[in-house]
Amino acid sequence: MDGTAKKRSGTRLERNDRLVRLALLVVAxxxxxxxxxxxxxxxxxxxxxxxxxxLKSFLTGTRWYPSENLFGLWPMIVGSLYVTVGAMVLGVxxxxxxxxxxxxxxxxxxxxxxxxxxxxLAGIPSVVYGxxxxxxxxxxxxxxxxxxxxxxxxxxxxLGIMILPTxxxxxxxxxxxxxxxxxxxxxxLGATKWQTVKMVLLPAARSGIIASIILGMGRAxxxxxxxxxxxxxxxxxxxxxxxxxxxxxxNIALEMGYAAGEHRQALFATGxxxxxxxxxxxxxxNVTASRMKGAKK
Amino acid sequence: MRINPRAEQAxxxxxxxxxxxxxVLILVYIIVFVLRKGIPALSWxxxxxxxVDMGKGGGIFSTIVATIVLTAGAIxxxxxxxxxxxxxxxxxTWEGPVTRIIxxxxxxLAGIPSIIFGxxGFIxxxxxxxxxxxxxxxxxxLAFMILPTxxxxxxxxIKSVPPVYRTVxxxLGGTKWQTVTRVVVPxxxxxxxxxxxxxxxxxxxxxxxxxxTAGSALRLPTSIFSSSxxxxxxxxxxxxxxxxxxxxxxxxxxxxxxxxxxxxxTYYLMNRFIKKYS
Numbered sequence: 001m002d003g004t005a006k007k008r009s010g011t012r013l014e015r016n017d018r019l020v021r022l023a024l025l026v027v028a029x030x031x032x033x034x035x036x037x038x039x040x041x042x043x044x045x046x047x048x049x050x051x052x053x054x055l056k057s058f059l060t061g062t063r064w065y066p067s068e069n070l071f072g073l074w075p076m077i078v079g080s081l082y083v084t085v086g087a088m089v090l091g092v093x094x095x096x097x098x099x100x101x102x103x104x105x106x107x108x109x110x111x112x113x114x115x116x117x118x119x120x121l122a123g124i125p126s127v128v129y130g131x132x133x134x135x136x137x138x139x140x141x142x143x144x145x146x147x148x149x150x151x152x153x154x155x156x157x158x159l160g161i162m163i164l165p166t167x168x169x170x171x172x173x174x175x176x177x178x179x180x181x182x183x184x185x186x187x188x189l190g191a192t193k194w195q196t197v198k199m200v201l202l203p204a205a206r207s208g209i210i211a212s213i214i215l216g217m218g219r220a221x222x223x224x225x226x227x228x229x230x231x232x233x234x235x236x237x238x239x240x241x242x243x244x245x246x247x248x249x250x251n252i253a254l255e256m257g258y259a260a261g262e263h264r265q266a267l268f269a270t271g272x273x274x275x276x277x278x279x280x281x282x283x284x285x286n287v288t289a290s291r292m293k294g295a296k297k
Numbered sequence: 298m299r300i301n302p303r304a305e306q307a308x309x310x311x312x313x314x315x316x317x318x319x320x321v322l323i324l325v326y327i328i329v330f331v332l333r334k335g336i337p338a339l340s341w342x343x344x345x346x347x348x349v350d351m352g353k354g355g356g357i358f359s360t361i362v363a364t365i366v367l368t369a370g371a372i373x374x375x376x377x378x379x380x381x382x383x384x385x386x387x388x389x390t391w392e393g394p395v396t397r398i399i400x401x402x403x404x405x406l407a408g409i410p411s412i413i414f415g416x417x418g419f420i421x422x423x424x425x426x427x428x429x430x431x432x433x434x435x436x437x438x439l440a441f442m443i444l445p446t447x448x449x450x451x452x453x454x455i456k457s458v459p460p461v462y463r464t465v466x467x468x469l470g471g472t473k474w475q476t477v478t479r480v481v482v483p484x485x486x487x488x489x490x491x492x493x494x495x496x497x498x499x500x501x502x503x504x505x506x507x508x509x510t511a512g513s514a515l516r517l518p519t520s521i522f523s524s525s526x527x528x529x530x531x532x533x534x535x536x537x538x539x540x541x542x543x544x545x546x547x548x549x550x551x552x553x554x555x556x557x558x559x560x561x562x563t564y565y566l567m568n569r570f571i572k573k574y575s
Contacts, residue, residue, distance in 0.1 A: 013472045020474045021389050027381035031448060032402030034441045038409065038417045045420055097316035105310055114321055120560045121324040125502025127533045128549055132327055134536065161323055168320075194306035215408070222410025224505040225533060249412045249505075256419070256509055271416045275409070282408040286401065 042275055046268035058269060064235040066255070066263040073270060075237045079152075079245040080221055080274075082238060083231065086156025087163055087220040092213055094160075095167030099209075102168070103175040104197055115172070122165030130229030133158040138230055147242035150232030155245065158226055163216035170215060174208020175201055207288045214285040218278055224249040248274045328553060335550025338543045344551070348515050352531060353541045357548055359517040363432070363525035366518060367511060368500040370436025371443060376493055378440075379447025380482075383489075386448075387455045388477050407445035411506040414442045418510035430512025430524040438510045439503060443496035450495065454488020454570070455481060487570040491563050498559040502552065504529045528552050 050058045053071060061072020098118070102111050133154055142149030178201050186196040202209070232244020233254060246254075252267050252274075259267055342356055349355030382403070386396055418438030428434045458481050466476040482489070504527075512524030513534060526534075528548055535545040 017473050021385075024381055024385035024389055027378055028385035028399050029402075030378040030382060031406050031444055032399060034444065035402045035406050035409075037421070038406075038413065038441075041417050041420055042413060094316050094320045097313040098320050101313050101317040105313060114317070116564055117321060118324065119564070120557060121328070123498045123502065123556045123560045124327065125504065125529050125552060125556065127502075127504050127529050127536070128327070128331060128553065131532070131536050131545070131549060132330065136330075164320055164324070192302045192306045194309045195302055218408050218410075222408075222412070224410065224412040229533075229537060249410060252412050252416060253505055253508075256416070268416065268420075271413055275413055278408055278410060278413075279405060282405050285408075286404055 039275070042268060042271050045265060046270075046272035049262060049265040050269045050272070059273075062237065064251070066259070066266060069262065071262075071266040071269070073248070073251075073273065075235050076246050076248045076251045076270065077273070078237050079231075080247040080249070080277075082152050082245060083155040083159055083227065083247060084217055084220045086152060086241075087159035088213065088217060090157060090160030091163045091167060091216060091220075095164050095212075095216070096171060096209065098164070098168045099171035099175060100197055102172055104193060104201070118165055118168055122169070126162065126223055126226040127229075129158050129162050130226035133226065133230035141242070145242055147240075148232060148244060150230055150244050151242045152231070152238050152245045153241045155227050155231040155247075156241075158230055159220045159223055162223060162226065163219050166219050167212045167216045170212030171205070171209050174205040174212065177208065178204045207291050211285045211289040214281050214288065218281045218285070221247075221274070221281070222249060222278060224253050228253055248277075328557070331546070331549045331553050335546040335548075335553070338547030339550060343544075343547055347517060348531070348544075351540055352515070352535050352544055354544075357528065357531060357544075357551065359515060360526050360528045360531040360548070361551070363511070363518055364501055364527040364529075367432055367435045367439065367507065367525070367527055368497055370432060370521070371439035371500050372493060372497065374436060374440035375444045375447055375496065379444050379492075380451045380489060382448045383451035383455055384477055384482070386452055388473070388481065403445045403448045406441070407449075409442075411442060411503055414438050414506040415509040417441075418506060423510055429522065430510065430514070431522045432511060432518055432525055433521040435507050435511025435525075435527075436521075438506050439500045442503070442506055443499055446496050446499065447492050450492025451485070451489045454485040454492070457488065457570075458484045487566050487573075491566045491570065494559055494563045494566070498556050498563070501527075501555055501559070502529055503527075504533050508533070528555075 049071070058071060058073055059077065060074050061070065062074045063070045063072045064075060098114075102115060106114065137154050137157060138149040138151075140149075141147070141151060141154055145153075182200050182204055183196060186200045187193075191199070227247050228250045231247065231250060233246045233250055234244040235246045235251070236243075238245045248270050251270050255263070256267055344356060344361065345358050346356035347359045348357060382399065386399060390396060415438065418434055418441075422428045422434035422437050423430055428437075462480050462484060463476055466480045471479070507527055508530050511527065511530075513526045513530055514524040515526055515531075516523070518525040529552060532545055532548040532552060535541055535548060
């Protein structure tokens with residue numbers, strides 16, 4: 001009698017556990033489902049107009065006049081590319097230097113101060129960065145180099161600063177993940193610290209560092225509010241670093257408030273292109289990072 | 298020509314340190330600049346009075362309320378989903394195609410720019426589901442945005458709970474679910490809370506995803522269907538339309554102080570959590 005009761009309660013608990021497992025599995029797919037729903041909505045809203053006007057005219061058309069049904073995204077694609085490349089050129093050397101200094105050349109004490117400061121600053125909202133650009137950087141560029149100040153250069157500098165925390169924290173992780181024996185072996189062979197960094201640590205941490213750069217790139221391409229405030233937003237291919245520029249993200253945010261009909265669909269099409277670029281970057285970063293993990297096993 | 302390795306090292310070291318110093322100085326300068334300009338604008342009235350005349354006068358009370366409500370809503374939606382996912386990944390399954398898909402999904406979601414979330418929230422919640430520009434639309438959109446952060450931090454927190462805890466619980470006759478709810482999650486709680494606080498920081502600072510889903514009405518929100526303006530959206534509008542520079546600086550200072558406080562708290566909790574298990 002006792003035995004059967006116990007058995008029954010055991011199966012009840014087991015059944016509950018199975019139910020819990022099933023419920024958790026459903027919950028666990030929330031992130032994947034959100035990703036799918038976002039993809040379906042953005043692509044669903046954005047692609048019909050691309051094919052109606054022709055993919056080629058959409059991607060390579062240089063004129064964006066929504067009121068005349070001209071939806072050429074080329075200036076924005078080039079604009080995003082320019083400011084992102086600029087941000088990488090400025091941000092990567094500073095970010096990598098920081099990461100190397102933090103892991104290899106600084107005392108433990110100093111590291112315990114600098115690293116949290118950099119991490120704290122990752123939390124500064126992008127509007128604040130944009131605002132700093134408006135009140136300090138843009139007037140500085142206008143007075144020093146001429147032009148309107150709202151420019152490719154201003155956007156590249158601010159984005160270069162904004163991606164620093166991403167590059168630094170992921171590169172630091174990658175450098176710290178290099179087994180200590182690598183370091184010790186190199187030093188034991190008589191190499192200086194810098195030679196060790198250059199010839200042993202950087203190659204060993206390569207995948208992680210590349211992943212950090214790609215993720216920084218994704219952040220730069222995807223940034224919106226800061227760029228709107230400082231880039232000038234003219235829908236024209238910029239002729240120089242001092243010309244205003246409009247990126248894919250600003251194109252969406254600037255006009256979303258009042259767009260309707262085909263104009264709105266064209267903004268979703270802009271979103272589709274942005275989305276594709278970001279997904280490609282994410283996948284590449286993901287594959288590189290997992291290669292790093294694989295190599296360590 | 299051979300360069301003396303020691304001379305080379307001294308040179309490189311100087312360059313690297315200079316670049317690092319510049320980086321840290323820029324970042325510190327931003328904070329100091331905003332606080333120095335913004336703190337004079339702060340007063341009790343600024344924090345407790347509603348904006349007047351599009352934000353030219355008055356305070357920012359309604360935007361503080363909107364920020365808190367919107368963020369709380371996002372956390373209420375995202376935390377159960379995120380922690381549930383983390384529990385499933387760490388306790389209920391083994392590494393395989395399923396976990397790879399889930400992790401890949403979360404990582405991709407983490408990389409999606411906030412403007413895409415804004416577009417998506419606008420089309421699904423604001424127009425298709427007819428929630429309008431509202432706290433509900435804004436919270437749902439933000440929840441989706443912070444979900445990956447909560448998953449990742451909770452997963453790490455749960456993983457760092459020593460396996461012995463589970464073994465002991467099982468050996469006392471605890472079921473899987475009892476072990477998870479009474480042993481594993483309570484032990485991992487500080488780590489989970491850290492992730493949640495980190496997401497609060499991100500929600501407070503977010504603009505692009507919020508402006509197209511929660512709208513920008515300056516009134517005090519009365520229900521989850523009211524359109525409302527968060528602090529960062531308010532700051533953006535003040536600064537971009539040049540409505541009032543002193544009030545823009547003041548709002549920026551409140552934002553920065555809130556985010557610094559949140560990040561310091563996170564940092565403190567994280568260190569305590571790490572110390573506990575190592």
